[in-house]
Amino acid sequence: MSTDIGLTPSSTAAEVQEALAALENPKMRAVNEKRGDDFGVNLGKLRALAKALKSNQELAVELWKTGQTTPRLVAILICKPRAFSLDDLEHWIREGDRPKVQGWFLSYVVKKSKHLEELRQRLMQDPDPVIASAGWELTAHQVIKAPDNLDLDKLLDVIEAEMKQAPERLQWAMNNTLAQIGISNAGLRARALEIGETLQVLADYPTSPGCTSPFAPIWINEMVKRQSD
Structure with a gap:
């Protein structure tokens, strides 16, 4: 699957964004926007993309800083929950207020945190x-x-x-x-x-x-x- 996606654990944030842009579907975005979200990428394909990158906290932070929903969803999937301090968790919660971003961050990161x-x-x-x-x-x-x-x-x-x-x-x-x-x-x-x-x-x-x-x-x-x- 990673061969089709063209990403590896050494891929950069810019390369990840480029791969996400290629997956963008305007019709899917229109449906998601009705729910308060702003992305048009199939989540199964997004998960496959994240799997190709593997766990990478440094890349996760870079993707989060883009401020865009799809890179942030990838960031949540590849980050290391134990790497977050209490203040880090609160900071990401306050920045990631889109419904899907907030939901994933709570489920995949915060609920695993001490x-x-x-x-x-x-x-x-x-x-x-x-x-x-x-x-x-x-x-x-x-x-x-x-x-x-x-x-x-x-x-x-x-x-x-x-x-x-x-x-x-x-x-x-x-x-x-x-x-x-x-x-x-x-x-x-x-x-x-x-x-x-x-x-x-x-x-x-x-x-x-x-x-x-x-x-x-x-x-x-x-x-x-x-x-x-």
């Missing part, structure tokens, strides 16, 4: 709803992985008071946290379901056949049912 919990606490209180949404996504993760670090009752209080009026990305992240609390904590499930039913956030969200609705009560009940089957 700084996850401290960063989560920093981001949760940020006045910028996009940055705060990253904190809430990490909180949803911690509900499953490290619930003892969290005050789940207090989180439900905040969700109940603020989710209905929250901007879209922050609302999605808070809703994710609400659902994860309801799914993973039987003692708080009834309250999580009640909050979801009362707020009706994402109740009318169109859901494709075979997919689970993001509406928290449906999501919670479906996942609990699967766990018990």
Whole structure:
């Protein structure tokens, strides 16, 4: 695959950008732009490109500095999560605010970092709803992985008071946290379901056949049912 792509572990940032430009599809970009992203590269091909480069923190930093989404996605795939300090993680989160970049960085880098919990606490209180949404996504993760670090009752209080009026990305992240609390904590499930039913956030969200609705009560009940089957 690397032969077709023309990249190797010794490729430069400029060569990577050139290869990405050759993969650009205007129609795909138009679809992604409707979701708030600004790239038109097939993600399977982008992953193959990153695989050819292998792990390379120095190149990742150079690609990140371009400020462009596709090079930044490659940077996330080839970087070394343990190479990031807490401040480095926060800096990249603040710069990489596009939905796909933020989502990948949280999943592939931050969630593997020893700084996850401290960063989560920093981001949760940020006045910028996009940055705060990253904190809430990490909180949803911690509900499953490290619930003892969290005050789940207090989180439900905040969700109940603020989710209905929250901007879209922050609302999605808070809703994710609400659902994860309801799914993973039987003692708080009834309250999580009640909050979801009362707020009706994402109740009318169109859901494709075979997919689970993001509406928290449906999501919670479906996942609990699967766990018990």
